[in-house]
Amino acid sequence: xxxxxxxxxxxxxxRQHGAFYRGFQDVSDPxxxxxxxxxxxxxxxxxxxxxxxxxxxxxxxxxAVRRFGFSRQSFYHALSALKPLxxxxxxxxxxxxxxxxxxxxxVESVVRQAVEEDPSRGPTExxxxxxxxxxxxxxxxxxxxxxxxxxxxxx
Numbered sequence: 001x002x003x004x005x006x007x008x009x010x011x012x013x014x015r016q017h018g019a020f021y022r023g024f025q026d027v028s029d030p031x032x033x034x035x036x037x038x039x040x041x042x043x044x045x046x047x048x049x050x051x052x053x054x055x056x057x058x059x060x061x062x063x064a065v066r067r068f069g070f071s072r073q074s075f076y077h078a079l080s081a082l083k084p085l086x087x088x089x090x091x092x093x094x095x096x097x098x099x100x101x102x103x104x105x106x107v108e109s110v111v112r113q114a115v116e117e118d119p120s121r122g123p124t125e126x127x128x129x130x131x132x133x134x135x136x137x138x139x140x141x142x143x144x145x146x147x148x149x150x151x152x153x154x155x
Contacts, residue, residue, distance in 0.1 A: 010039070010041070011041055014041055014042060014043075017091075018091070018093075019042060019043050019044055019092060020041055020042075020043065021041055021042065021043035021046055021069075023069040023070075024040040024041040024046075024069075025040075025069075026068075026069025027040035027046055027067070027068055027069050028066075028067050028069075029049065029050075029053070029067040029068055031049060032046070032049075043090075043092060044090045044091055046068055046069075046070075047068075047070070047078045047090045048082075048087065048090055049068065050064050050065065050067075050068035050070060050075065050078070051064075051075070051078060051079055051082055053067070053068075054075070055079075061075055078090055100142070100145070100146060100149070102136065102138055102142055103142055103143075103145070103146040103149075106134065107130055107134060107136060107138065107146070108146060108150065110129065110130055110133050110134060111126050111129075111130065111143060111146060111147065112150070114126055114129045115147070122140070123140035123141070123143040123144045123147070124140045126140070126143045127139065127140045127142075127143050130143070
């Protein structure tokens with residue numbers, strides 16, 4: 001197994017925490033070649049060194065992004081995150097919705113009330129009730145997930 005085996009424990013840990021750099025094979029900077037400390041799979045370390053190369057060593061942005069496998073846009077995005085947040089700003093943030101956006105507290109209240117009235121109601125019927133009372137169209141699976149989250153909260 002090579003030092004940069006993408007299946008290693010470290011790579012698995014980086015993936016788990018969203019810090020695995022999928023473009024690690026594009027990192028050509030000498031620091032990351034045959035080093036036990038510098039790991040091109042660690043996106044936070046790679047971004048930091050790319051920024052340091054420009055800000056401290058005075059290298060051109062175009063050279064740095066080429067050596068570290070990023071775009072100019074990624075460089076400036078990382079720079080704007082580093083200034084106010086420090087290293088934590090370089091940790092990738094999960095993209096997409098952060099939670100249910102249709103299953104609002106109002107929808108949850110209507111669903112809860114409908115289930116209390118008749119516990120045998122299924123997600124399809126509950127979706128119909130929500131649409132009728134709130135004029136909000138929900139997929140029955142959204143109702144199922146919302147009910148599951150409610151059960152988990154009550155535990």
